[in-house]
Amino acid sequence: MPEQLGAAPAPVAKLIDAFHKLPGIGPKSAQRLTYHMLRIPPEEALALAQAIIELKEKTVLCSVCQNVTESDPCNICRDDARDRAVICVVEEPLDILAVERTRGFHGLYHVLHGVISPMDGVGPEDLKVNELLTRLRGGSVTEVIMATNPNLEGEATSMYISRLLTPMGIRVTRLARGLPMGSDLEYADEVTLSRALENRQDV
């Protein structure tokens, strides 16, 4: 707790401190958020507190796909309309929301809950890789789409997992790299542009 908060009442200092611990919230934002909580009606503030409590009390990880869910197995894993032969592997539960928004994928998911990152001491054993292998041993999955983030850790994780899956006779694909829609060639970074060139397609 910054010492200059000595003049603030304990509950104020405590909440500033708690907000400050959140990612991307600096000391000034933490003060601003706390002051906002002071001003709003109690029921609005308590709604946020209640939402946090319910998030922890009412959600579990789906035992199949490891996504966050209220009921195990999750809605997607239980949905008979979905294609059980394709699994899209993502880093985080929020990535599923992003893919679902496209309305272009109708298979199942698998959440790794992180990426391999030796710098942060995260190895494959810290991820839900074994859970993925167990699912694939059933033999009904024909394709795994690696939808990790297009950065160093994401690519390395994707590479690691595809090496495990290829001997199992499963087709492993990954999301295309190229120019994002609505972007400007002039401002594209070199890596993106060279990937877009390499993977150029017939019109």
Added chain:
Amino acid sequence: MPEQLGAAPAPVAKLIDAFHKLPGIGPKSAQRLTYHMLRIPPEEALALAQAIIELKEKTVLCSVCQNVTESDPCNICRDDARDRAVICVVEEPLDILAVERTRGFHGLYHVLHGVISPMDGVGPEDLKVNELLTRLRGGSVTEVIMATNPNLEGEATSMYISRLLTPMGIRVTRLARGLPMGSDLEYADEVTLSRALENRQDV
């Protein structure tokens, strides 16, 4: 709630929504914060929820200075070592922390809880102006320092209150305007620089 959150479990969507309502938290930040809450241990998440609840349950406004406090009157108003002849008027409780940090002010405070802003429909009757006048009627206060923010609304509010106080024979002062310490003349905005010129001081 953005419709694309349909795929998220209700407690997740609800918390994203609650975070999104906070000032300065966009939809992406709200998702990131919610996902962070999913990952951290329950006791850490509950600490934030508890801090919010306690902020609302354990704090009141000081009946004298209108600052946020655990006990009424607040520590500053109760402190016999402070100069009761000088009152520093601020917009928000957090401004008191800023002034206290200077360790250069030993008088009392008065929190207006806002500024006069016709655009937002905020008039003097929405601020703690009457409470200030009541305090001053005791006759023991000789100086009121207007420490509102140096912007349009702050200056207008300061002007409005000083017009009420001057006839009462109270000296009304305001914080000096000028170049901030550590700044660069080259990058100073015109208004700040012209104020600094007008209020130039003998070396």
